[in-house]
Amino acid sequence: MRILQVSAEIFPLLKTGGLADIAGALPLALAAAGQEVRVLLPGFPAILAGVKGLEPVADFQAPWGEPARLLKGHIATAGAPDVPTYVIEAPGLYNRPGNPYEDANRQPYADNHRRFALLGWAAARIAQGLDPEWAPELVHAHDWHAALAPAYLAFADWTGQPRVPSLYTIHNLAYQGVFPPWTFTELGLPHTAFQLNGLEYHGQVSFMKAGLFYADRLSTVSPTYAGEIQTPEQGFGLDGLLRSRSYTxxxxxxxxxxxxxxxxxxxLLAAPYDVRRPGGKTACKAxxxxxxxxxxxxxxxxxxxxSRLTEQKGLPLLLEGLDALLAQGGQFALLGSGDGWLExxxxxxxxxxxxxxxxxIGYDEPLAHQLFGGSDVTLVPSLFEPCGLTQMYGLRYGSLPLVHRVGGLADTVVDTTLEDMAAGISTGFTFDDFSGEGYQRAMRRAFALYARPADWRRVRATAMRRPADWGTAAAKYIEVYKWALG
Known part of the structure; x- marks a missing residue:
């Protein structure tokens, strides 16, 4: 299948969170499974600097008349084929320093509706033949930034060519890309799209809702989260729409x-190690x-x-429990940025x-690797968590995750109960009650297990062996692509 993946960022060129890791790894896994994948990205400075061999493909216009150019190149990957890459060149929209979404005062750019509408618009134009040498059979749009792609595809004129379907992946339902109603006039969609069965959301424009309503298939990043977002508690006002589309x-x-x-x-580690030769982890910790x-x-x-430093990530629980952690002889290290009061x-x-x-404070990729490599416990006490990659990195590096049992955290971490330890399936520590007491009870279990080195080593080995390969995930995406095409 010819698949166009559309996202706002991609590792290793531009990363603000887990979306970039997924956008970078999935095309490689799909290509390894025999699929023909290309990616589409906005022309942020880091993207333009990182994509190799860029050449112009076509000039086109945004729906509001702004000129843009589609470029084509490739992302070089070590030990794997290069990833063919489209980049949208629109300096007036994308050529800004720093964070791709916010200004220096951490405020969303006032024209973000244009910046990311163009991403979805370009995806639909490529599907309709903007590149005369290649067109996708399916468009895979990621998160709210690319969520207008399914809408543009739904309203496109497919006379004389097969309709191109879409898959829309929700990475975090809490971030929806909601804009004032007047922005709709610039999007180039028919007026019938601005209604309850469309982009309209409490009188405003919701990019997320466009993806959820118009995509042929929907996916999200863990089985548990797929159920949670269909509830009022975690549906963020879209649970009714998601329930109505639960079959997709x-x-x-x-x-x-x-x-x-x-x-x-x-x-990036001080010493290598693996589950059979774990001695290097001691050197990494020192x-x-x-x-x-x-x-x-x-x-x-x-x-x-x-982590991002927000209340959603459970940071107040860590502050509340820090004295108890230190009193029991523990150490604590944090890497992240976010809300000023938490920083x-x-x-x-x-x-x-x-x-x-x-x-x-900030983000440092080498330090992130060293934190997982040198630590004993990785903390992910999120109020909600669509999937979470942090706990997966902790598992991989033998840093046992301590997590609130929601979303992908529930799908990946097995608590150190007596029965699960006896069965040999424990991989970390979980708590159900999102409270200081719930978190600190899990923390006390971590200290108790750490005081039993043989049991700790056994659980750590189980954690490091837990399969988390992209080949398995890619096979499931391919199955969904086939359903969308059908």
């Missing part, structure tokens, strides 16, 4: 790119403690979190206990 909705668990996240061959200015204490369990609160805690608490 598939939960496909994300995976880990072994070429990037593999402690046996990770050049190197990490030294790098972060923590006490180099091999017997102190090191808890880490790599300030964690900075203060690091200043109060520099030997035991490390806080790094």
């Amino acid at each position: 909705l598939h939960g496909i668990l994300n995976a880990v790119d072994d070429a990037v996240w593999n402690p046996a061959a990770d050049p 190197a990490l403690q030294q790098k972060l200015g923590l006490a180099v204490a091999p017997d102190a369990p090191l808890f880490v979190i790599v 300030d609160a964690f900075r203060r805690r690091a200043a109060d206990a520099p030997d035991s608490v490390s806080v790094t």
Whole structure:
């Protein structure tokens, strides 16, 4: 099948979160399964700089008349075929420094509706033959940034050519791309699209709703989350629409790119290790403690979190439980950025206990690898979590995840109950009640297991063996593509 994948970011060129990791790994897995995949990206500076061999394909216009150009090149990948790549060149929309979605004051750009409408518009134009040498049989749109692609495809004139269907993947229903009603006039869609059965959402324009309503098939990033988003509690106002389309909705668990996240061959670690030769993890922990200015204490369990700093990620639970963690002899390291009050609160805690608490504000890819490689426990206490890649990286690197049992966290982490340990399936620590007490009970279980080294090593080995390959996920996507084409 010829598949066009559409996303706003892609690893390793531009990454603000897990979307980039998935957008970078899935095309490689699909290509390895014999599919013909190309990706479409907005021409952000990092994208233009990273895509090799860019050449013009065609000039075209946005629905509101702004000129744009479609370029074609490739993303070079180590040990795998290059990924053929389309890039939209529109400097007035994309040539801005820093975060691709927000200005220097962390406010969404006022023209984001245009910037990402153009992404969906270009996808539909490519499906209709904008590149005379290649056209997709299916368009796979990711998250709200690409969500207008299914709408443009639904209203396209397919006279004389086969209609191109679409799959729309929800990465996080909480981020919906909602804009004022006047923006609809610039999108180039017929007025009939601005209604309850369309883009209209409480009088505003919802890009997310466009994808959910017009795509032929829907998917999200874990089986449990596929059920959760059909409930009022986690549906964010779209649960009714999702229930009405439940027959098209598939939960496909994300995976880990072994070429990037593999402690046996990770050049960013102080020493390699794997499940059969775990000794290198001790060296990684000592190197990490030294790098972060923590006490180099091999017997102190090191808890880490790599996350956006928002309440949704459960950060207040970590602040509330930090004294208890330190009182039991633990250490804590954080990497992330987000809400200012959380950044300030964690900075203060690091200043109060520099030997035991490390806080790094921002994102640092090498440090992220080193945190997983050198830590004992990876914290993911999210209020809700569509899939989560952090806990998967923790599993892969033998840093046992401690998670709130929701979404993909429930699908990937098995608690250290006596019966599950006896069955040899425990991989971490979970809690059901999203509260300080629920989180701290799970933390106490982590300390209790750490005090039993033989049991800890056994659970760690089970965690590191847990399969999380993209080949399995790609096979499930291919099955959904076939249903969409049918």
